[in-house]
Amino acid sequence: MIKTFNLDKKIVLITGGYGYLGSAITKSLVYHDATVVVLGREKDKFLNSFKEYQSDNLFFEYCDVSNSEDIQKAFNTVYEKFGKIDALINNAFYLKGQSPESMTDEDWTIGIDGTLNTVFRCIREIIPYFKKNNGGKIINVSSMYGIVAPQFEVYNKFENFLNPPHYGAAKAGVLQLTKYYASFLGNLGINVNSITPGPFPSLEVQKSEEFVKNLKQKTCLNRIGEPEDLAGAFVFLVSDSSNFITGQNIIVDGGWTIK
Numbered sequence: 001m002i003k004t005f006n007l008d009k010k011i012v013l014i015t016g017g018y019g020y021l022g023s024a025i026t027k028s029l030v031y032h033d034a035t036v037v038v039l040g041r042e043k044d045k046f047l048n049s050f051k052e053y054q055s056d057n058l059f060f061e062y063c064d065v066s067n068s069e070d071i072q073k074a075f076n077t078v079y080e081k082f083g084k085i086d087a088l089i090n091n092a093f094y095l096k097g098q099s100p101e102s103m104t105d106e107d108w109t110i111g112i113d114g115t116l117n118t119v120f121r122c123i124r125e126i127i128p129y130f131k132k133n134n135g136g137k138i139i140n141v142s143s144m145y146g147i148v149a150p151q152f153e154v155y156n157k158f159e160n161f162l163n164p165p166h167y168g169a170a171k172a173g174v175l176q177l178t179k180y181y182a183s184f185l186g187n188l189g190i191n192v193n194s195i196t197p198g199p200f201p202s203l204e205v206q207k208s209e210e211f212v213k214n215l216k217q218k219t220c221l222n223r224i225g226e227p228e229d230l231a232g233a234f235v236f237l238v239s240d241s242s243n244f245i246t247g248q249n250i251i252v253d254g255g256w257t258i259k
Contacts (some may be wrong), residue, residue, distance in 0.1 A: 004241040007034035011082045012238055013041045013075070015065050015122060016092030018049040018163030020202045024227030025091065025234045030055050032235050037078050039063035040092070058154050065092050065118040071125045079129050087137035087238045089117045089127045090174075098164045111166030116173040123192075135189035139237050142196040144253045150252055154214045161201075161211060171196075175249055181246030189247040195233050198227040198253020219254025 007029060008133075017026040028034050033210055035057045046060045063074035079085055094114035097107025130136030142166035145168035155162045175194055182192040191206050199215040201224055206212055216222050233250045235243055251257055 005032065005235065005239050007032040007235065007239060009032050010034045010086040011078070011084055012087045012089065013040055013078060013085060013126075014089040014091055015118070016216060017089070018042075018046040019091075020228050021197065021200055021230055023049045025089065026050075026058070027053060028228070028235055029229035029238065030057050032207065032239075033057070034238065035082065037061050037066070039047070039074055045129075063123060064095070065111065065121045066123050068125065071121055075125055075129060075257075084133050085129045086133070087139065088122060089234060089238075090122050090138070090140045092118060093141075093170075094118075095164065095167060095168070098131065100165050102107065102164075103165065103246060108166050111164065112170050112173075114177065115167055115170035116177070118154060119174050119177060123177070127185070130185075130190050131188060135142060137238055137242070138178075138185075138190065138192040139234060140174050140192070140194040140225055142174045142178075142249065143168065143171040143200045144251070144257050146173075146175055146219045147196060147251070148228065148257050151218060154211075158211045158214070162227045173202075178249065179247050186246055191237075191242065193213055193237050193242070193246060195203065195230070195237070195248045196249055196251045196253065196257075198225060198251070198256040200216065200227065200230065218256050219253065223254065225254060227254065 001231050002164055012029055012034045014026055016022045018040055026036050026038055039061050040046060041064050043060050061074045064070040099104045145163050150163045159218045178194040212224055215224050230252050233252055248253035
């Protein structure tokens with residue numbers, strides 16, 4: 001009998017693993033005995049996020065996901081150090097601009113690159129390592145706004161929190177990219193899935209109680225998500241429990257998208 005949720009000896013890479021949600025995902029994976037390498041541009045942020053969290057199974061590796069050479073170098077460094085890579089979580093993104101009416105061409109291009117193209121680059125560069133392993137897991141992070149349009153009444157009086165159009169468009173692209181590569185890589189024993197978070201406002205956004213109330217009312221559970229609510233889905237998809245699951249999207253949104 002296989003201990004399906006035991007992540008011992010699994011080497012997991014996560015981009016953007018020191019942010020509000022990323023750090024919770026990282027901690028949960030380490031808690032379940034995975035060795036986790038956080039890929040990011042700012043080691044100081046990594047150290048600050050985990051300053052009270054000591055583990056021999058947690059590492060940082062510099063990686064700018066906007067740059068293919070950086071990605072190649074980071075993946076190779078990790079592979080040389082550990083001898084294998086078992087899973088890649090594409091969590092990092094960046095964007096610029098917010099207005100649906102006055103967004104510039106440059107803003108649009110940056111947002112698509114930072115939210116969709118980064119995922120493509122990381123998938124492309126991990127394939128040779130998973131071929132060497134005869135398998136691997138790729139987990140892409142989408143968004144509920146890659147599935148449904150924003151309900152703009154939520155943002156009345158809170159235009160500064162408005163979700164921008166290029167973000168949702170790119171996250172929808174992440175879902176299709178997941179299906180594409182699940183089909184393309186399946187015969188190599190490589191699983192490709194996505195996780196779609198719903199309302200998980202940052203601590204800074206949560207200071208606006210009225211806006212948080214608006215978010216709560218759009219869910220079935222009448223609450224916003226906590227980072228730990230999201231982390232378990234990643235543990236599941238990294239684990240052997242998901243070995244026969246590919247091309248799928250797990251929605252963690254408190255029921256937002258079914259209403």
